[in-house]
Amino acid sequence: MKKIIFQFVVLVALFFGLWFALKSINWMSVFKIEKLTDDTEIKIGKTVWDLYKKTEKENKEEKAVIAIDSIVDRICSKNNINRETIKVHIIIKDDINAFAMPGGHLVVYSGLITASDNPDELAGVLAHEISHIELGHVMKKLIKEVGLSVLISMTSGNSGGETIKQVSKILSSSAFDRKLEKEADISAVEYLINANINPEPLAEFLYKLAENKKDETSYESWLSTHPDSKKRAEYILAYSKNKLKNPQPALSDTSWKILKENAAD
Template structure:
């Protein structure tokens, strides 16, 4: 009897370890096509939201303006092995001082932000921040947490996609990421700039300027809904403290001012 029980136990244990070994060899992400489905969802959501913006907002397509913006983005991408062509950068004619990332690598800038940046490096810092959100997959993390994965699936495949797209756009354009994700994006942007020989200090100055400006509606700020604005400016300055900055302007001061004037006229 004891021998039989022992034999049964050995068989059960052997079966357990065989099953465990079998499952351990499986690539569950590949088996269930999780990555493929997530990327497909992100693509559908990004295009859905961007189509909503295109239908309701004025978009700058002026080739001179688009090329000037690209000159500011390119060194960041080149120095950090980021595929420039993977980024879909858009300029929306709107007075708000705002920029935000959408799913599927869409990056939206409002003309108000471009006009309000005193230095080109400040705008590049903001661009780097949003690129960091894209590269670090923060956009879908935020949406999954705040809206819910099942709702996102419904939005991407349902008949009420337009209505849900507006809600998702509101979430991305007017509320902050978790503090840890914001700090990660800030520091990643600083690293991007340092590698591209762009001075990160104007980025910190811009944050501090936005945080201190009491003459404008706070809802107009790129910085307004981001937590602890002054603290963020301080930890950026602390991060670059003691580092040798080989800073150089990407475009001439005249070209920068011309770029801002052209944007203002649109």
């Protein structure tokens, strides 16, 4: 019996030993497999954003930008996120939508700001999108939808405007995997708790989306990229229950008023 166990251990050790030894070789470069690096993502982000900003109108009104930046600053600083990597842009559009682009570009529609009942709702959506960026979901989604080779060709400037348009359309109007959405929700709740912002308004916002689904078309944008709103609201509430004793609003009343007034300017 001892001999059998010994021989079994030898076999297992042989297998793992061989695997670990082979692992030390950089097979990716041996087989010349293209690998996605942070640098590639930044380049893709820049290409997509450069084209996107030409087709849309960005709100650069200082009052609005400062207000929204202060929410993002608070979420980032309390969660050890490098603030430099997140670039927030307000786009003047009535649709209720926000989405993340490669390279840390976070696009927020003015329609989302005006439709939010309080700053915590907006902070919730921002935290959710920041989670997608931080968890690397954006590139995962793009690799799945358009393929790695198309993405790599974008960085060398070989792809046409149509491809880039298609990529930005995917980013703004198609959904992430359910698994990735849940991951982003949970991480958003953690971000909000660490920043001492109440996560419940995010759940309320999702309920609102689910209820307004039939009546208002403007709600469809964020809804099309975020299905199962009701279910998500439920687990966000369950996850955030009793975790914060004395949350502080994401923005003061004055700043919130200024942001709402200037969002669509």
